[in-house]
Amino acid sequence: MRMNGKSDVKRNACMLGHIIYDVDARVKKYVQFLLHRGFRVDVLCVSDAANKTDDKPVESVSLVVVKELPRAQTSRFNYLLGTLVYLFKAAWKLSALQFKRRYTVVHVHNMPDFFVFAAIVPKLKGAVVILDIHDRVPELYARKFGTSTRSVPVRLLRFVERVSCRFADHVIIANDVWRQRLIDEGVIPAENCTALPNFPDTNLFRARDPVSARQLGSPCKIVYHGSFTEFHGVDVAIKAMARLKEKLPSVQFLIYGGGPYEAELRRLIAELGVEEIVKMCGSVSYLKVGEVLRGCDIAVVPKKAGVFSDDALSTKLFEYAAVGLPAVVSRTSAEMRYFSEGEVRYFNPGDAEDMARCIRELYENPDLRHSLVVNAGHRLRHYGIEQIESGYTELVERLASR
Incomplete structure (x- = not known):
């Protein structure tokens, strides 16, 4: 009964x-x-x-x-x-x-x-x-x-x-x-x-004030959180930041997480001379991730293409949408199954130059940032x-x- x-x-x-x-x-x-x-x-x-x-x-x-x-x-x-x-x-x-x-x-x-x-x-x-x-x-x-x-x-x-x-x-x-x-x-x-x-718990990933999508902090904080493996593509994001170092001097890239690729990422940061704008921030409790994200301006999902990663859905993308962060995302089949071009900014997988272009586009265009946040928020109602x-x-x- x-x-x-x-x-x-x-x-x-x-x-x-x-x-x-x-x-x-x-x-x-x-x-x-x-x-x-x-x-x-x-x-x-x-x-x-x-x-x-x-x-x-x-x-x-x-x-x-x-x-x-x-x-x-x-x-x-x-x-x-x-x-x-x-x-x-x-x-x-x-x-x-x-x-x-x-x-x-x-x-x-x-x-x-x-x-x-x-x-x-x-x-x-x-x-x-x-x-x-x-x-x-x-x-x-x-x-x-x-x-x-x-x-x-x-x-x-x-x-x-x-x-x-x-x-x-x-x-x-x-x-x-x-x-x-x-x-x-x-x-x-x-x-x-x-x-x-694995859709996010909106009690933990509460949305920012929608007006904040039109504004950037000083410095502008770009964020990645998650695992450090070869196919997650954090190295691509670091290379993109190296290309933006002179063009967008007020930008910081905050990297949260951990994994087997961490030593390689630290070596790459030193090799490219981007220690001032790329920060390895360590791991953060899942209960605190939403709070961290709400203090940032743009999020990235730099996953590489290929076997496994093409079809592996990055759940962090849903967390970014829930919080209200405009996202620059690698164009792979799993992500495109759930979010359209008008809801995130897609770049070609593994292409640091294209990723840098998309980040700069969001940085310079408050209306585009706001539009992506609003559209991704509408999409999230189904997820x-x-x-x-x-x-x-x-x-x-x-x-x-x-």
Whole structure:
């Protein structure tokens, strides 16, 4: 029996993955959605005390720590070994919890895809198993290691992706472009796959005063926040700033985040002599990102084209739209699926000269900045967290009622 969309009996759900829960905004959103529907939620996650936030414990949410092996990230063998050990530990804990909790739904987050097999006992006991593909592993592997998409490791990863998707009762994937590719490649039927992008929580990413879109701070602050990897293209943005150094002396480029490419970015900043205008600002808590963005003037999404990155949707673009920042964005298929030319300023991927031209165009044209902000804000009405919550909870209820 349900009242107002909630069950009068407390139901149990589990989130599982190689999750640092305290800083994983996507998983936290799903947990909140389930709480709103009356679920009690366990989260099987890794422990990382260095990344704790100030979040208070939430009633009806239990964090179950699965200890991982120390591993050398540069060794593929050690990485795989550590991942397999984590899988077996998680499967053991999840199986034991299944007999205690009698889960209605188990939601497994990749990477890797085969984590979904940790849910074999709950599945046999009648739980709904959802596989959530944050990133497509075969393409990411090919991009990271510079190998062909036809290589043996990539083919093996495609096989793992296929059997993992078939094992799950339903697959959630991070954007519509990837969903269509899974369907076209015959990995999974259309009815068993749903695209749910990681749209921002507008309570955290509150909009600036619209008038501010016409004005620039002094200095004008251009911002990037996110990961530092080769394909995120932060180096392209730094090269663009080097071209603007003399033309726009009152500009600063603020870079927030971290990742394996950080040392290379610092070297590039020194090599180009742009230390005065390009600042590496370190990481910032997801809870504070909106506040940081509201203090900036122009945002950039400098992602490079190619395998994986063409179809990987940059969720920071939605955060920029929510805050009301005009954005200069790399023209790749995933971004163009969601935002038109009149809502962001697109430049050719990897082209620092073209990116510099677009930044200068926004810098010099307050009406254009304002127009992009207004249009992107209208577009965001279709991409709110409310739509994601509705889509997710309706999916869970439908699967659970079968």
